[in-house]
Amino acid sequence: MKSWYHPWIAALRIARRDAWRAKGRSFLVLAMIALPIMGVSAADLTARSADLSAAQSAERKLGAADARIESPEGGTALAQTPDGRNWKPLNGSTRPGRGGEAPDEQVVSAVRADLPPDAELVKQSEGRIRVRTEYGLLDVQARELDAAHPAVRGLLTLLRGELPDRPGEVVATEAFLKASGLHVGSGVTPRGSGITYKIVGAYEQPDDLAAKELLAPPGSLLGPLDKALRGAGMRGVVAHDSWYVSVGRGGFTWNMVKQANTKGALVVSKAVLVDPPADSEVPLYQVEPPESFGTPRLEAAEMAVIATVVGLTMLEVCLLAGPAFAVGARRSRRQLGLVGANGGDRRHIRAVVLSSGIVIGAAAAVTGIVLGLALTLGLQPVLEEQLGKRFGHFEVRPLEILAIAVLAVLTGLLAAVAPAVTASRQTVLASLTGRRGVRRAGRVLPVLGLIALAAGIGLVLFGAVADLGFMVVAGGSVVAELGIVALTPVLVGLFGRTGRWLPLSPRLALRDAVRNRGRTAPAVAAVLAAVAGTVAVATYQSSAQAQYVHQYTAQLPDGAGRLTLDESGGWRDMPAVREALSRDLPVAVRADVERISVGAPDCEPYAMTPGCGLAEVLVPKDQRCPLWEAPAEQRFSPEQARELGKDWRCQRPSGFAGIETAVADEKLLAVLGITDPGVVRALREGRPVSFDPTQVKDGKVTLRVVTDADQADEARERGEDPPGQDKVFPVHQAPASANAWGIRLLLPPGAVQAAGLRTAPYGSYFSLDGKASTEARQRLDGDIDRMGVDASVHIEEGPGSPDRMMTLILSVFAGLVTIGAAGIATGLAQADAEADLRTLAAVGAAPRVRRTLSGFQCGVVAAMGVVLGAAAGVLPAIGLLLVERREQVRLHEELVAHGFGQGHEPFVPIVVPWETLTGLLVLVPLGAALLAALVTRSSGALARRAQA
Template identity: 60%
Template sequence: MITWYHSWRAAIRIARRDAWRFKGRSFLVLAMIALPILGVSAADVTLRSAELSTEQGLERSLGGADARLTDPGLGGVPVKQSPDAESYVPVGDFDGKPWPEGRTDIRKVLPAGAKFLTDSIGSAKLRTTHGLLNTEIRELKASDPMAKGLLAVDRGRLPQKADEVAATTHFLESSGLKVGSALAARGLDREYKIVGAYELPGSLKTDQVNALPGAVLAPLGKALEKAGLPGSEPSTTHLVSLAGGFTWNMVKEVNAKGVTVNSRVVALDPPARSEVPIYQEEGWGDFEESTAAKAAALAAVGTVVGLAMLEICLLAGPAFAVGARRSRRQLGLVGANGGDRRHIRAIVLAGGLVIGVAAAVVGTILGLLLTFALRPLLEDYMGKRFGSFDIRPLELLGIGLLAVVTGLMAAIVPAITSSRQTVLASLTGRRGVRKSSRVLPVIGLIAVILGAAVALYGSTMTDQFIVVAGGSALAELGVVALTPALVGLFGRTGRILPLSPRLALRDAVRNRGRTAPAVAAVLAAVAGTVAVATYAASADAQGEAQYTARLPYGAVSVMLDEAGGRDVPSVRATVQKLLPIDVRADVDRISVGKPNCPMYGDGEGCGRYEVVVPTANECPLWKTDPARPDEDPAAKFSKAERRKLGDDWRCKEVGGGGVYADSGVLVGDAKLLKVLKIDDAEAEKALAAGQIVSFDKRNVDAKGKIGIRLVTDIKAADAASEKGKEAPGEIKSFGVHQAAAETNSYGIAMIVPPAAVKASGMATVPLGAYFSTDKMPSSEQRQRLSGELDKTGSDVSLNIEEGYTSDNSIILLALTVFAGLITIGAAGIATGLAQADAEADLKTLAAVGAPPRVRRTLSGFQCGVVAAMGVLLGSAAGVLPAIGLRLTEKRQQLKWYQDALDQGFGSMQTPPHVPIIVPWATLAALLVAVPVGAAILAALVTRSRGALSRRAAT
């Protein structure tokens, strides 16, 4: 008696033999299934390898030390911290009180017997072969055992002397320097020798230079301070080594002295949540992902995997069906020798099993080899080194099982179909009369209507994207189910076509078993592309409408806030020399205090200025009550009052964007109006007459004057501001010309003519210039300008207004290419199957005298027909989800806008503009170029003459 084991063994042997006999078809199906397995297995190994273990993460953060101690800057106030030291809060209630601040001497809190190593990080502008490069400076004795693992030496050695440094490989590539070169910092006369190159395993793209403690940052800070140049304050942590390590109790003891600790012992053996004081605070420690979020993530992953399997099954299923028909005589012999239907089903399913197992093995092995070969490129792309080449056998086994399941699913329908054929039909090769199912189109139509209704409901009645996405997916599956019936409708157009396309269309309709899945596969790919393309084009139109230009198109601004503006004249001349300048408008800034004070008045002997806003012009929503400085001013108004005040001119924001200037005040002349394209003859006359041109009427008092307060005592001014009082200082009054309200001043509140500043006795400092250009500067001109500005050694802020630029153009192009490849691939597969399935028809055509080119043209039209039907249906199905998502976004943004009006922020908002734009260029490329390209490609790769064969025995 033959058991199920023996029958399946025989079926697998038969399937294996058939797969080997028909290598072309087998390779095609294997490739379709193996490619996704290759990608998923490669992604799995990559992600697992990039995911660091706790020990590997500690090596990159602590090196060989037991802990890293950090001063949080809270002045020694006791703190509570999380075990990983990422979160901390001071102990005590500081509501309504000044937040604690100040430094703590970490060395005083170290336990007895502890060894420490300082790790200081700052930044400086280093001179390179191209100019200046802002670089991270790290002072750490990296040769110490406690620093082992923090830096990985690539070549050369680590610094051993005060005049030696090592640099990251990325810095050397960016700067054009090499090991052995001399390195200098801006503002520092001394040079350092680069003795080695290293990399940061967790940050490969960081520009960093390593030096011994005290070798660079301290002398550089003194030099910059002496020269009046801005510098950065370095941050210092302490690596600590202690016998037995830092336990959690020791960490809490150090926390009591105002210092946080990242401990190796604690990271490897975290304390219970009940032992962590910060987690006992309300709202802390509740950061675990919710069950709903996890379910949503799993649902998303499941949906992607399911759609991928569906796509593979749609393409691989017809291949198994054709294979079963090609082997129908063999299957008939099985039936003639006593085999029943289950044996026929087992043989066809075994074909799916064999191909699935082979695809799983091939895809997994290729995925591992590909990841191993591309490891350096992947690490460079991700910007960090792998912890190890981590292979998870169980995960790879699960991915391989996915291939096996996909192969079996693709073979289910052909297996059932083959088992239903009679032995006589199988042996004679007759297919019999095949009728299309009438149930499937009805189910598909119901799914389309129901899915469209759900998507419409989700876009008009709810704010949940998942409802729209679910309804759209259901409607798309309904269209897939309708595909066989729709293919039949397309067939009715064949009577008006010439011979070759009519034959191709008739063949596609007659063999819907292989045509419909291929069309459905193309439909799914194109629908997703059209949906994303429509959404991206709509979002792009919205972004363009919301874009705020900083300057007129093609205009250039250059600003330089440094000591006394000494480099401004040379910078102005450099820009005018290298760019196609039409008009140049020099601008200065008002200076209070010493001549070399920066824009913001920081530093001893430096002050600032303030524009005096008349009390009557202050927006009530923003006006703070001095008696209650912590109270929200808008809280005392009702929603209706806040909405009304949102339209008050006092609460309207003046044209946003623009190049930043302190209080929006610039000292300039009428040339600035020309660069900003402000056509106002009265404003030009006012500037010539020594009057201020104002673009914000809130600054103008009832007498038509503008006041500018000169604050020399900043501390006193800040103290007065905290009490809701006016800052002490002399007020200068100026005549004013108020520009029209609709004037776009690009963020400038007022232009003060030099004559008015001079008459008032105020001092000015060169700030920069605005330029209009004859044409948009080219990329080469900009690169040359950046290089020349770097050579000046100044911190220059350069802006060139290019108008709105969209990143979606590349996305749309990539989507079009992707959809085209999928479409051509699916259509090509269907054409190849059609040729294999219709070999008898082609021989009949040759026998009745059809010219050889008919075979080539027929193949091309077969491919084009499948591509055209899939693209047409996919384009129609893809627009629905994009429209639904855009309508849902519009509802959300309208809700946010209404909430802003209720809260009193309506003056800072504009009504939402959420357009729906159909990307006609992308659709045209898909509807015309892709089917035509697929047809031409199929015709070119098809032989004109087929091989002769003997007549089959009957």
């Protein structure tokens, strides 16, 4: 007695033999399925290997220590999340008294008192410094840490050399050595220090491979450098201290963390990271919900997007592989007819064709997974460099790999379903004689496609209008696209009606495509899916670029530039920097700008440094914007805030200058493009010019000079004006059309001197005679580096051109898919059209007709798919843009309700990328047709006729 599986065994044997005989066709289908499987398996292996466990992540953050503590609020009691990433000061808490120790030291001493007697603490200090390299100056992170201490083992990986154990030695990361041009054994000198440190080793941070960092023994780098900088009148090093703690058995528990929080310490505990407490045990979650500190919705959205992309990829593979299986079924129709002639029924014929999908799908699964495994292992160093961190371990999850293999087999099986049904409906006589038979098109699939299309469009529009989020719109777009795929046979028929206006060869190609929709529709649908994704992304990117151009705020007039120094004390080098600017760039006009200096010569505006003050313009109280001056507890309704936003007192000058009160002559007006005669005349006559009417009262502006920045800070906290000496200047108010690009008050040098104020160099504004070449910019940067200063040069060049890389990649992908799908359909058409080609040759058709017909057959399929894909791709982009517009409108209303955002209405345009559409609609079908014509032999039909 034969069981149900015996026919399947025979079918699998037939399919395996047939696949081996037709190696070219089998390899094509196998490659189609194996390539996405390779990508999915490689992505799964990479994600799982890069995803660290809680214990591994804790070890990389803390090494062998049990916890790390710091004081982010200067000793103020706080509440924190279990992972220590977020915290909030507790209301009503006060900082501890300032004794002889720094606040951080006080916090650590208080926490140390609660720890076991044998607990160990290892101090770490971090700060940003500049060091001299082979090329100039480089900004790096500097750390002081006893890296040989057992408590910090595992924080870094020593690659070569040795750890520093004495002053004057440092180890450097590989990223620093690569960027600086230095090597192990070189000397590195921090800027502002006379000490050269020897690099005795190279290391890396497993969790941050791109970190440019130097590590020195405690007290040997940051402290001496800070002292040297301050002694030279420059800004010192801002260091941040933390402590690694080892407490022994039991670790640093959650109760110990909460106790440390009451003393102002923020704690990252290894025990808590591995076994976090329940939300009910976290005091911070009683004040704010845990959802406000996490991103579960974002992770769910990312998983949904990934699932959608994988699903659409498999759909394209099925649609592409389906015609290839149809080719096999066509070429094996005599064999299938023999199965029927020997007693096989329709289910046996279906089993043979479906077995082809199973066999090739299984082979593709094995090939794709093996290639994915080899690719991940071979590219692991490259993947780690791209991710910026080392894998914790190479992890293979058998169940997930098995699921990927099942997906490959299922893809092959689904791709063979339609050819199997078509082959089973052929009569035995038609199969043995090669006749095609006639079958009426079904009506169920088009109806379902029409319903899916309507439902998808409804979901897109409803999701955009009803504020249901991006995922609903994306899901509706996928449903609509599937509906168009289901409608493809009907749409192909509609395309056939245009054949009456075409010449002979394209008319024959179009008629053949319409008559054989079973092979044409899947290929058209595959092209549709690829092109739709490209068009959707291109439409979204074009709209985003238009929105960016609309919202772009220029810092200066087009072609103008600004040079400023980035560090305190650099004012001494300003003359040399200005000379280099004029020498290296084609400067037409250069306006040197000064700033008012209060206190030491290197004091910067608003620099809260002892001995430094500031000068700021006072706005009369009755001319201050109510939205900005209202107490924090006062709330305005959205309508009130919107109305107040239109008040002249709440209008501020647009642009960004970096300095609100500038000292310069009329050359600055020429650079900024200000040609108002009144403004030019006033500045030339030595009168200050105001570009903000809110600061002018009775034709005068009050400039308050504050000698103690700390007192000014305390006064602002109380909501009061800072105490100081007032300097009153009669000013000329510039018209609203005069744009000073963020400068609110422009003082001529004579007026500043007459007021007894001192100035210091701020920078230079300049206009160019032409454009600055890349070589000129590099030459200027090199000259500035050789001076030992750090300066910023900004040249206004507009919003810039959009990044078309993603669109280009997708367009190339769509073109390849289009050519591949059209080529498969053309191969099937040639297999089916042998009789027609023999007939054409018999009636006197030229040999090149075969080549011409093949090219038009491929071009027709590509053109139909591109047209339908372009129409289908615009829908999801429009839906996503409508949702984004709604989100921005809601955000704008919230900002207006809080007194911000006036005058900046949301602008989310919908821009169709005509360049991309033109390229897809014209170049891709034309390229597919030419390629098919070139690879087709023109003498095939005559040879076959001679053999007949």
